[in-house]
Amino acid sequence: MTTRLTRAAAGTVLAALALTGAAACGSGSDQAPPAPTGSAAPAPGGATPAPGGQASDATREAFGQANQGALGLVALGGLGTDKGVGDQVTGLAPDLTSQGQALLDQVKQAASAQGVALGDQLDAQQQALIADLQARNGQPFDAAWLQAAQSALQQARDAADAVLNDPNASADAKAAAQQALAQLDALAAKISAASSSAGASTPGSVNAGSGGQAAGSDDVLPVVLAGSGLVLLGAAGAAGVRARRSRA
């Protein structure tokens, strides 16, 4: 288990580092829009230039994104470990924490080497998600946690995909992203399976109507008309028979 987790975490780290590498190439890719980095109000877990740092804005943004994503994974994993009740959540939450923590450590180390200081707070959206989950207990918590974990992992996979699709990313960056994607896919597949069995997967369709009345398709009018017609025809037939008998 430890070996698997380490490899998975390393893959996630590679994705983050590949992302920073791709951003450092100065690509104009819009597939992974950077977090706002206004110097006056940096993202809570985002990146700011350290004294003497030489990193470009794009690199700081990429580090900030990776750091923020890792903080989210760690918080989500910790919450699942604390509040999960089912085997699926209590089994998967530590994996999420491990991957997130390893990513966090590696990103901070790499960022520090390039003179980028990273924050350690969740952003407002992540805080709101955690608060939403904390308000639940039992099976409803597990279902919501699985859905949130799916969403967080999908965002990480999207980041790796962005590297793969960036024409300016280096071959090394793309190879690292490919490896990371494979690792993320493995955990995402487990969480997806758990979500499905818990009724927490994202619905593919909504079937919400079977009567036809709202569409003016109730069967009453045709039935009334047909019934009346049959009654009239029957009455006419009976009258005809009586008339023939009375003549006879």
Added chain:
Amino acid sequence: MAGAALLVAATVLVLEREPAVTAQPVGVVPARTAPFGPAKSRDLRPGAPPKLRTGGTVPVRLDLPARTATAPVVPVGTGPGGALVVPDPPQTVGWWEPGALAGSGTGTVVIAGHVDSRVAGIGILAVLPELAVGEPVVLTGDDGRAVRYRVAARREFGKAALPADTFARTGPPRLVLVTCGGRFDPATRSYEDNIVVYAEPV
């Protein structure tokens, strides 16, 4: 003669009618990428998520005040086939439980209900094609809290084309009301489309 005419009329009605619920698109769908403000908490150590700002509430009642319409809300999930489980009674609506809580600071609160039912008639969400931009929608939580929204937009999608972000777990908070619409197929007793109303918190 009259009886035959009525039979013919009934046949024509059955064969020629194209029953449908239509909804004109209105308003602007709330953006999914609006920026958030800076974090307020300063106690967020990795691995130990602390108590943060107040979370949302489990919705138990839906009100459309402008129409004096009210419906109980029950939690629902996703069925084994991947379809949202919608409560059978059309006067009851379902809240997609894995999604956002009412009043949550992020994500979409999804409420769905039958537009009609063969055995129970018209549903409460049959009014969705008529809701106007700006109209109020209120969700009441199990803690008694009223969470107020205003209609921002309405769209009609083919069922197979319902956007996945209808159920978005992140992004700015919003409410989505979903029912069926479009052409009704009497043979399969189902509608071709979904009508989706988007509302933003007040």
